[in-house]
Amino acid sequence: MTRKAARRATARPEPVTAIVPDELAAFAADPELAAMFIADANDHLGNIEATVLKLEASPADLALVNDVFRPFHTIKGNAGVLGIGSIQEFAHKVETLLDLARSGTHAIGPTEIELILKAVDVLKLAVDQLPARAAGRPVADISTECRTLMERIDAAIAHPSSPPPDPSPPPAASPSEIRDDEPSTVKVQTKKLDDVVDMVGELAIALTILGEDPAIARIADDRVTRRLAHVKRIASDLQRDTMAMRMVPIRQTFQKMARLVRDLSHRFSKPCTLTLAGEDTELDRKVVELMTDPLMHMMRNAVDHGLEPPDERVAVGKSATAELRLTASHRGGCVIVDLADDGRGLDTDRILQTAVARGLVERGVTLTPAEIHELIFHPGFSTADRVTELSGRGVGMDVVRRNVEALRGRIEVQTARGRGTTFSIQLPLTLAIVDGIVLAVGSDRFVIPTFAVRESFRPQPGQLQTLQGRTSLVQVRDQLFPLLRLADVLGVQGARRAIADSTIVICHDNGRSLALAVDELLGKQEVVIKGLGEMFRTVRGIAGGAILGDGRIGLILDTGGLLALVAKAPAHAAA
């Protein structure tokens, strides 16, 4: 639903209706409109939250009050269009309070901030429940909560806690003349966007194939070459721009974190500030969506376990208010999200003790501090002294790492005892394209993502080490890597060279490494990742397919899956 439609809808007077069972008739009848309403409401609620947090810092800023008022007003209007009386009524109540505040007759104090944030929570819940309610499924009853909150808002309106501010506010805009200073937007279903991205990818590939066609190459005509180059340039611009349409700033996720930290800080009585940077960094929509949960988890961990209580902080000479920093930035074709705290840092000794006690590490094994810190990502690892409501249940960093790796990302931790911990998450810009190296094995072509490759080389005779008469290890400088033929790992047939004549690719995943022997490297290429579909869901070691420059399909290797295959495979593989 566009803002305009919402505004038009609210222009006519709408009675505030009581909660009626059939208020969702329109919602259920038009799934597209319903989905838009939910997406829209969630967008607005996210914005409100972020603005309220700013408002908390400068309660006299009437422009901020107005920024909170507008989205509430829009939600109310949209709910009105769909006839969802309960949400409309609730939003109206909050809007009344905000309207008084922005006209300068009601001052914003801690009570009001609290009420608005609570209202956001209740609205979120109410919006989330809509699909279930419309489908006739039972949901948790939140009407009492709504009622109580609305009564509290009424009370706050009747008895302002703080005196009204300086009565010289700029005249606030009335609802009918709200200025829309955002660039106009159109909401499009992700599926439609994905189809366009797919087709543009196909166009780029088709052009490459055309360009490489011998018949075209034989035409030694400047004009044809120029025109073909022109079309290619347009296609590549088109590809870049369509990719950009899938990209969204990470801002919304960051805003959620700001709210979370505020709540956590109260709950654990650990005063802290969260500094955000790089909120405008853009990532594939899907990456942003899937990163929200892991980030929330890390944030909880940081406040609960990472930060010391204020008295402890003061005792060691730190400021009582802890500092958290959440930053996003571009680095070499990736996006890095860093979460840093200035808390107590990881306790290396205790992590090791716990790991030994849990049987994750054998007693007496010497590990570097970095290796010990890696252990916190192990499933079932938790050193929390007490199990709290939010964290410390032992499902934690392993889940975070799994989620990050599912996005083809990586997570690392750096810590200094007493000074704090920084988690760094490296994410690909998009899930649609991967930078890969094309490998040849017999007549087959494979693509290995560049990020998974440490190095590649032609082996010297001295580097290869046999074990029980078979070539099975390769030495690179002072490190030994298990060496396998890619063809053997995957179980593909066809002619292939002896290991001594092949090229060796050292790939790594999740701290483990493997040397793969392939016939040759054919070059680096950005490829569009295509899923192989349901039929090949159980195939291990293959992440998808990519259409190469000659129109053939190269299979994209999944290093994690290859390592798992090797771990399971019998030792005779490297014959």
Added chain:
Amino acid sequence: MDGGKFLTFALGDEEYGVPVLKVREIIKVMDITHVPQVPDHVLGVINLRGKVIPVIDLRRKFGFGLTEHTTRTCIVVADVDLAATRVMMGIVVDSVSEVLNVGEAEVDATPDFGGRVTTDYVLGLAKVKGTVKILLDLDRVLGSDGQLGPRTA
């Protein structure tokens, strides 16, 4: 079963038919990318104008054994309904014959072969112009390939 239009094709000496509404197009055999860890009759994937679709060899699926691909060998691209989704699949056949109008009266129910021949995926037998066409339920023939397990070593 009801009659209707069927695309008929040859596999060895037998003639088969599939509902024409399921067929998207017929293409020449092209470069097939082999995918590891799948049964023999799953040949791999092809690039159909930018889409990656799986290709099944119906000869191998039915146990006819291998033959060289000839100029008459085709890939029939069809829509197949798997458990949850509809996917495009390619089916390699020896040669495509014709589109046949099969009347309801011409179709016999599949006789019971007492378990020696799997007939789950046969819709019926059509007697047309003195020959028998085996009408296939593609969803059943290929549906069982929808969730391939890794081959156990």
